Amino acid sequence: MSTTLITNLSEIFTADATQTVIKDAAILIDGEKIVWIGEAAEAPEADETIDAGHRAALPGWVDSHTHLVFAGDRSQEFVARMAGQDYAAGGIAVTTAATRAASDYDLTRLLLGRAAEALAGGTTYLETKTGYGLGVEEEARHARIASTVVDQVTFLGAHLVPADMDAQDYTDLVCGEMLERVRPYVQFADVFCERGAFSEAQSRQVLTASRDAGLGLRVHGNQLGPGPGVQLAVEFGAASVDHVNYLDEADVTALAGSWKNWDAGSRSGTAGTVATCLPACDLSTRQPLAPGRELLDAGVQIALASNCNPGTSYTSSMAFCVATAVLQMHLGIEEAIVAATYGGALALGVQDLVGSLEVGKRADIQLLNAPSVAHLAYRPGMNLTGPVFRAGTLAAGRL
Numbered sequence: 290m291s292t293t294l295i296t297n298l299s300e301i302f303t304a305d306a307t308q309t310v311i312k313d314a315a316i317l318i319d320g321e322k323i324v325w326i327g328e329a330a331e332a333p334e335a336d337e338t339i340d341a342g343h344r345a346a347l348p349g350w351v352d353s354h355t356h357l358v359f360a361g362d363r364s365q366e367f368v369a370r371m372a373g374q375d376y377a378a379g380g381i382a383v384t385t386a387a388t389r390a391a392s393d394y395d396l397t398r399l400l401l402g403r404a405a406e407a408l409a410g411g412t413t414y415l416e417t418k419t420g421y422g423l424g425v426e427e428e429a430r431h432a433r434i435a436s437t438v439v440d441q442v443t444f445l446g447a448h449l450v451p452a453d454m455d456a457q458d459y460t461d462l463v464c465g466e467m468l469e470r471v472r473p474y475v476q477f478a479d480v481f482c483e484r485g486a487f488s489e490a491q492s493r494q495v496l497t498a499s500r501d502a503g504l505g506l507r508v509h510g511n512q513l514g515p516g517p518g519v520q521l522a523v524e525f526g527a528a529s530v531d532h533v534n535y536l537d538e539a540d541v542t543a544l545a546g547s548w549k550n551w552d553a554g555s556r557s558g559t560a561g562t563v564a565t566c567l568p569a570c571d572l573s574t575r576q577p578l579a580p581g582r583e584l585l586d587a588g589v590q591i592a593l594a595s596n597c598n599p600g601t602s603y604t605s606s607m608a609f610c611v612a613t614a615v616l617q618m619h620l621g622i623e624e625a626i627v628a629a630t631y632g633g634a635l636a637l638g639v640q641d642l643v644g645s646l647e648v649g650k651r652a653d654i655q656l657l658n659a660p661s662v663a664h665l666a667y668r669p670g671m672n673l674t675g676p677v678f679r680a681g682t683l684a685a686g687r688l
């Protein structure tokens with residue numbers, strides 16, 4: 290294997306357990322992995338040297354929540370929302386109709402375009418969900434197509450009950466034939482536990498069947514109002530509960546309790562349920578921002594994700610999410626970056642592979658066209674993403 294030294298980095302923010310910052314730094318890559326990190330002056334010899342031009346470096350974003358398998362456009366729904374209309378789960382059906390009409394070729398092309406957009410924005414590990422199929426054949430088709438493009442696929446057959454079906458019949462279908470058909474393509478299952486989507490009992494049924502099928506679990510919970518989503522996620526040992534906009538004290542306590550056997554200092558022990566905050570979605574739906582600050586202070590591990598989808602959050606910009614988390618959710622810049630990298634990796638169960646810059650981890654590194662990572666929030670709205678390395682290879686941007 291040949292080694293590559295990325296040097297002349299103004300700073301590296303590692304997002305490791307101690308959130309190390311190294312000034313005037315370098316990173317040595319061997320094949321796909323990081324083999325050394327430190328001050329440039331002490332860097333070992335390498336087969337190839339890349340001059341980073343005094344840019345800052347940080348881990349590639351780990352986007353743990355997206356819905357990228359879709360066709361169609363819902364900009365009119367967005368415009369109506371900005372004029373005062375509330376978001377409702379029913380909008381999902383509009384995308385379902387457009388997506389069902391798209392060929393495999395078109396869906397793959399659209400998905401590839403969105404994945405490329407995310408990569409160009411610094412996302413080096415990407416999850417996506419099904420959930421615009423809402424039928425056995427369509428959900429299986431979306432899962433299959435997604436599995437050829439992204440790193441992880443989550444089965445979200447339980448996204449919305451189709452208008453022509455009885456809710457219980459549809460839930461039974463999700464838990465039976467649909468689950469069986471998508472199973473080869475997916476790692477996790479999810480349920481939209483919310484008024485207008487799936488009840489507590491139906492969500493429980495979906496989570497039980499998915500767990501029995503050997504899938505990891507996550508829940509869309511407490512997005513549009515208070516509800517049982519968070520408690521269910523903790524009860525089932527879900528890897529994450531996502532949205533978390535409307536939490537009461539008992540929800541925060543339950544989430545914090547799920548991390549009681551986790552040592553945040555050494556990042557070891559038994560992981561609990563990650564609370565995934567989706568600030569771009571919160572802004573686009575005019576919901577209160579998720580209480581990321583309060584969750585962190587309570588000892589909950591949080592993630593930041595884009596929730597890129599055509600209804601509630603049509604952006605894959607993790608940098609925008611980080612800037613919003615700092616400016617409006619009162620996270621420190623380093624806390625926000627950790628949530629958008631390591632936090633996402635925890636939510637996906639891949640924290641030993643990606644999510645921080647550490648020796649032995651995959652060399653997923655983004656360079657910023659800026660001298661420090663603080664610029665991500667200091668210069669909001671600016672595209673600061675420079676060259677992006679994925680598994681040790683330059684995958685987007687120019688040196």
Ligand SMILES: N=CN[C@@H](CCC(=O)O)C(=O)O
Nearest residue numbers: 380381481509596598600601
């Ligand atoms: N909340 C449920 N699902 C998506 C929105 C889907 C849509 O409206 O198309 C979300 O995460 O926000």
Ligand SMILES: [Zn+2]
Nearest residue numbers: 354356509596
């Ligand atoms: Zn979602």
